[in-house]
Amino acid sequence: MLPDGSTEHMLRLFSILEFMKQKMRLGIIGGGLMGREAASAFGRWFVLENFPVQAELVAVCDLQDKLLEWFKQVPTVKLLTKDHQELLRSPDVDVVYVAVPHNLHEKLYLDVLNSGKDLLAEKPFGIDLNASKTIHEAVRKSGRFVRCSSEFPFLPGAQRAMQYVHSGKIGRIMEIRSGFWHASDMDPNKAVNWKRQNKTNGEIGVMGDLGMHVVHVPFRMGWKPLRVYAQLQKVYTQRPDGKGGMAPCDTWDNAMLHTEVLINNEEVPMRLEMKRLAPGEMNTWFIEVLGTEGGVRFSTKDPKTLWIFERGKEQIWQKIDLGYQMPFQTITGGIFEVGFPDCFLQMWAAYAAERAGELGTRFGCATPEEAVLSHELFAAALESHTQKKVVSLARA
Structure with missing residues (x-):
């Protein structure tokens, strides 16, 4: 049997440890198939054991009303918008996941970097070689933490x-x-x-x-x-x-x-x-x-x-x-057994851990x-x- 007050003490200690975790507040640009998959991963974040980062989806941008409507069921989302610049101006967003057609990669990735946000980019990282080089140079100059999707x-x-x-x-x-x-x-x-x-x-x-x-x-x-x-x-x-x-x-x-x-x-x-x-x-x-x-x-x-x-x-x-x-x-x-949602969550965990300096020897994005x-x-x-x-x- 635990001493009197020990349960309360343990709960308080747990709360302190949770508070000490680094928070990663996320925005999604592109609420289609992969954007919704990302929302699902963040919703399951608690299955990660003793993980040093808390992830929370707070903002979503898409041009389609029906996709924005889908994200209304995510309780942590505070901003739904059709204007990606509005999302990028939000002080509540630390990291942006962009899942859009390849011809939009260069502009949107550069906009994310110019806004001072970190980025998880979808492959192939630009529509062609010149676009990928332009994005890479912007990453280098910005000093932001950027990785590319591969699950x-x-x-x-x-x-x-x-x-x-x-x-x-x-x-x-x-x-x-x-x-x-x-x-x-x-x-x-x-x-x-x-x-x-x-x-x-x-x-x-x-x-x-x-x-x-x-x-x-x-x-x-x-x-x-x-x-x-x-x-x-x-x-x-x-x-x-x-x-x-x-x-x-x-x-x-x-x-x-x-x-x-x-x-x-x-x-x-x-x-x-x-x-x-x-x-x-x-x-x-x-x-x-x-x-x-x-x-x-x-x-x-x-x-x-x-x-x-x-x-x-x-x-x-x-x-x-x-x-x-x-x-x-x-x-x-x-x-x-494992499935695609599991490896997708692991990819995001790798991104969050490396961003926080906690990846260690594990495989990264x-x-x-x-x-x-x-x-x-x-x-x-x-x-x-x-x-x-x-x-x-x-x-x-």
């Missing part, structure tokens, strides 16, 4: 795969594959949207939509392409416009980038795959690394499974059943430098496909 590396399987590579058990790395496949465009009668047109998505097409997901882990492992040979596909060049007619689709649907990277002074092939038209796939992110002594493979198609290869007299692939081992501890039991590097690769891929040749990257 899938925070899944347990991806984390374990990286740990296995770092262990050295693979031996001499012989081959790397990283990719993101889905079949959202397999239906030719699916109506056109902004991701299917160069003016809003960018000429890099599917690489801008899915590319950061594919390169985040390789870049963080130090695997940066020396050169690239690209195979790009446009499968459906028009789609219904939703008004009874047809609209042009001029973006690339699928991209296969064949690259070489330097590992321990040896060139190693690395294939990067981004596909909107992948028959039989729903939303599949994967990483595979093969070496002389072993290998590792993880795919979200089988999210509870990590495959480990060991070379011996017999070559064996072993299956490891994964539980809920996330980079940032939660109240969820280790035997349970994509950096502005990595975002620019991805654009350099995608620009080289466009040149490669157009000229049907291997293109070296500038740093090679």
Whole structure:
């Protein structure tokens, strides 16, 4: 039995500790699919165990009334507006998450930085290489804390795969594959949207939509392409416009980038795959690394499974059943499964922890430098496909 007054004392101590946590007050520009996903993540913030930062969504900007109406159910939101400058003027906002079409990235990201706010930017960090460089230079001059969105590396399987590579058990790395496949465009009668047109998505097409997901882990492992040979596909060049007619689709649907990277002074092939038209796939992110002594493979198609290869007299692939081992501890039991909302929350936790100086050795969000590097690769891929040749990257 606790001494008299001890319960009250513990509650008071808990309140003090909560008060001492750094607060991160957030605003969202773009209340669509990812903006609402972010609101959900902040609403579940309390599942993070002993986390040093409190997150609170306080403001939302979108041009559509029906989306602003959705955010009225979030009790912490104080400001709903159609004017992003009004949100940026708010003294209650510390960090802004911007989830809008790629052609709007440059202006809105610069506006956020000029307002003195920190930023979590959506990929691809600008519609093209020039835009990404402009944003990066503004980040450097502003001194603000900025990262780029990429969720899938925070899944347990991806984390374990990286740990296995770092262990050295693979031996001499012989081959790397990283990719993101889905079949959202397999239906030719699916109506056109902004991701299917160069003016809003960018000429890099599917690489801008899915590319950061594919390169985040390789870049963080130090695997940066020396050169690239690209195979790009446009499968459906028009789609219904939703008004009874047809609209042009001029973006690339699928991209296969064949690259070489330097590992321990040896060139190693690395294939990067981004596909909107992948028959039989729903939303599949994967990483595979093969070496002389072993290998590792993880795919979200089988999210509870990590495959480990060991070379011996017999070559064996072993299956490891994964539980809920996330980079940032939660109240969820280790035997349970993970899903997209979980890795999205972990991405935000990584952002908040790094911003507060509490990331430690854990995996962090994509950096502005990595975002620019991805654009350099995608620009080289466009040149490669157009000229049907291997293109070296500038740093090679």
